[in-house]
Amino acid sequence: MTLSSVQHALTHFAAERDWEQFHTPKNLAMALAGESGELLQIFQWLRPEQCVQVMQDDERAVQVREEMADVLAYLLRLADVLGVDLEQALAEKIEKNRRKYPVHLARGKADKYTELGG
Amino acid sequence: MTLSSVQHALTHFAAERDWEQFHTPKNLAMALAGESGELLQIFQWLRPEQCVQVMQDDERAVQVREEMADVLAYLLRLADVLGVDLEQALAEKIEKNRRKYPVHLARGKADKYTELGG
Amino acid sequence: MTLSSVQHALTHFAAERDWEQFHTPKNLAMALAGESGELLQIFQWLRPEQCVQVMQDDERAVQVREEMADVLAYLLRLADVLGVDLEQALAEKIEKNRRKYPVHLARGKADKYTELGG
Amino acid sequence: MTLSSVQHALTHFAAERDWEQFHTPKNLAMALAGESGELLQIFQWLRPEQCVQVMQDDERAVQVREEMADVLAYLLRLADVLGVDLEQALAEKIEKNRRKYPVHLARGKADKYTELGG
Numbered sequence: 001m002t003l004s005s006v007q008h009a010l011t012h013f014a015a016e017r018d019w020e021q022f023h024t025p026k027n028l029a030m031a032l033a034g035e036s037g038e039l040l041q042i043f044q045w046l047r048p049e050q051c052v053q054v055m056q057d058d059e060r061a062v063q064v065r066e067e068m069a070d071v072l073a074y075l076l077r078l079a080d081v082l083g084v085d086l087e088q089a090l091a092e093k094i095e096k097n098r099r100k101y102p103v104h105l106a107r108g109k110a111d112k113y114t115e116l117g118g
Numbered sequence: 119m120t121l122s123s124v125q126h127a128l129t130h131f132a133a134e135r136d137w138e139q140f141h142t143p144k145n146l147a148m149a150l151a152g153e154s155g156e157l158l159q160i161f162q163w164l165r166p167e168q169c170v171q172v173m174q175d176d177e178r179a180v181q182v183r184e185e186m187a188d189v190l191a192y193l194l195r196l197a198d199v200l201g202v203d204l205e206q207a208l209a210e211k212i213e214k215n216r217r218k219y220p221v222h223l224a225r226g227k228a229d230k231y232t233e234l235g236g
Numbered sequence: 237m238t239l240s241s242v243q244h245a246l247t248h249f250a251a252e253r254d255w256e257q258f259h260t261p262k263n264l265a266m267a268l269a270g271e272s273g274e275l276l277q278i279f280q281w282l283r284p285e286q287c288v289q290v291m292q293d294d295e296r297a298v299q300v301r302e303e304m305a306d307v308l309a310y311l312l313r314l315a316d317v318l319g320v321d322l323e324q325a326l327a328e329k330i331e332k333n334r335r336k337y338p339v340h341l342a343r344g345k346a347d348k349y350t351e352l353g354g
Numbered sequence: 355m356t357l358s359s360v361q362h363a364l365t366h367f368a369a370e371r372d373w374e375q376f377h378t379p380k381n382l383a384m385a386l387a388g389e390s391g392e393l394l395q396i397f398q399w400l401r402p403e404q405c406v407q408v409m410q411d412d413e414r415a416v417q418v419r420e421e422m423a424d425v426l427a428y429l430l431r432l433a434d435v436l437g438v439d440l441e442q443a444l445a446e447k448i449e450k451n452r453r454k455y456p457v458h459l460a461r462g463k464a465d466k467y468t469e470l471g472g
Contacts, residue, residue, distance in 0.1 A: 006208055013212060018226040020225050022281045025169040026161045030280040033387055036154040037273020043144045044266040045258045045464035050145040055200050065202055072204055075189055082173050084145035084183055087191055092235055093187035108136040110399035140399045148398040151269055155391020162384040163346035163376045228281035239357050242444055252464040261405040262397045272390040279380045287379040291436050301438055305447035308440055309423055318409050320419055322426055326360055329423035330367060344372040
């Protein structure tokens with residue numbers, strides 16, 4: 001399944017329920033942040049080693065998968081209402097970061113490297 | 119480009135820079151929430167009609183695309199380190215919500231329907 | 237009741253339950269963001285006029301008060317473990333913003349004024 | 355300085371700049387979550403021991419204080435526009451949690467105790 005086919009399924013899901021009226025860019029950005037917050041809460045009191053094993057606990061594994069699905073769902077809905085091609089946006093961002101964080105300078109340093117990862 | 123090929127590109131990007139040490143589940147969940155917060159800030163003072171037209175302002179359009187790309191990037195990294203198949207997780211969540219919010223009951227109601235959208 | 241007396245009550249509450257082990261700066265910053273996300277979710281699907289009247293709905297009013305209390309609680313816990321004097325930090329920030337956003341320049345403009353309010 | 359005097363100073367600060375039009379409950383909840391996200395980003399790549407020492411780095415200490423001040427500022431503005439007495443709300447929440455998490459049951463357990471701290 002491609003990202004755009006999932007996106008269409010979500011658009012259809014919202015349209016069938018007449019939920020497009022709620023799916024303004026502002027509301028969707030809020031919903032995305034809200035779901036990210038729920039994901040955060042799963043990990044907040046866990047020690048590092050518990051975080052790594054989180055998927056071995058059946059109940060938590062379901063929660064993690066559902067919260068991650070919700071984040072992706074709202075991100076795709078927001079992309080839809082704003083007309084953003086998410087895959088292309090990500091490909092461009094990776095390219096930009098490749099130039100911004102050359103391997104030989106960025107290796108092992110998280111210090112100033114706060115985007116896409118370090 | 120499929121979601122999993124982008125995911126592999128991001129994993130490679132992190133590995134090349136020896137950033138995997140920073141990419142613990144806890145840290146990635148934080149980074150995801152942080153980027154969602156940045157996306158939120160783009161919209162926070164805009165009136166609804168300004169939000170809808172946000173992509174017509176070149177500077178803001180770039181910001182929106184980049185923040186959305188960052189959210190997707192960290193979500194994919196988190197899926198990678200936790201071994202979550204994101205597309206499958208979303209497909210299952212859509213199916214679950216289809217049963218939870220039947221069209222004839224959920225139509226036009228946002229009241230108790232806070233997931234996947236209404 | 238002063239802010240510092242509430243802060244002491246919270247420190248005592250955590251100590252009694254041996255919860256200080258969980259209250260690292262990182263975990264508390266996550267908990268704070270998580271509670272802010274819950275507050276966000278109360279407002280996400282509401283129309284502007286519904287947001288303004290949110291405290292007239294008894295059930296929602298309780299939710300709003302509790303989420304706001306949680307945000308303040310974690311902020312005070314974080315201030316405690318980091319040794320930050322929150323009231324002084326806010327007084328300094330207001331002073332800084334007074335210079336940054338002079339009344340005659342900032343009046344009615346939200347454009348570039350994203351801090352403390354405009 | 356009491357919390358309510360700071361709150362009045364912030365209300366006055368916004369009124370002088372004609373920023374009350376932007377300070378709707380929805381927008382303030384977004385701003386609060388956005389600032390919590392910025393605070394989160396300070397800690398996201400730090401190891402636990404670096405988090406504990408964060409206030410010993412002058413540059414980061416300033417950042418931490420400013421982000422915490424911003425979170426408090428927006429929380430107080432939201433309390434103001436919604437007519438919430440924050441100190442009372444927190445006192446009530448502490449009382450509620452005292453009953454919900456009795457010391458002898460909650461000691462040292464973070465498991466189901468996700469509010470106000472454990």
